[in-house]
Amino acid sequence: MKTNYPEVFAIELDRDEVAREFAQLYRVSSLMLLGAVGFLVWLAVFTKSLEFLSYNPNSVVPNEVLVVGFFILSTVLVVAGVWLLSELIYRTIGKRMGAKRAAGFSVDVEGAFLRIIDGISDRKIHFRQIGDYEAVSSKRKNKPTVGTVRMRIVSGGANTSFLSLYGVKELIATRDLLAEVDAERE
8 A cells, every 4th residue: 555654654752842842741740749748747837836735824925826827827838838849859850850851752653653752651552542643833923833732532432531742843733744654654
């Protein structure tokens, strides 16, 4: 069967955009982890302060005012601490790890398979498993043709997942190309 496309070809990626997306994933992960730890610390400190305030009946300020004030102060301190630590991790580790992972990121079409190497894993997906393609342009105004191609992966029954290819150059043309290759090689 004659095809209009070569058997093996690579999808062109913008490495800076890929590195930025991976670094953002590290930022969100660190924020979630530190947020959970910060909540536990806040809960322990706040319950201990309630215990202390309940044993101090000779206070000049009413206990309700102290509790509300300490609640607001401790909440602001924990949120600020979590955000600052998350930013510190992002700026010292996240950007470097994102750039390293982006350097190893590649997307190739190999026959009837889409091969994705992202620095951590090497994955081959048969075009038969891809349900549809979506093009999401970059948030950066100076790169309107760069963005993310999202694909719905159907794996038997009602189980579906989504796969995102970050930093794809010529976004609409690449999405259409993948859809045409999918239709041809399915």
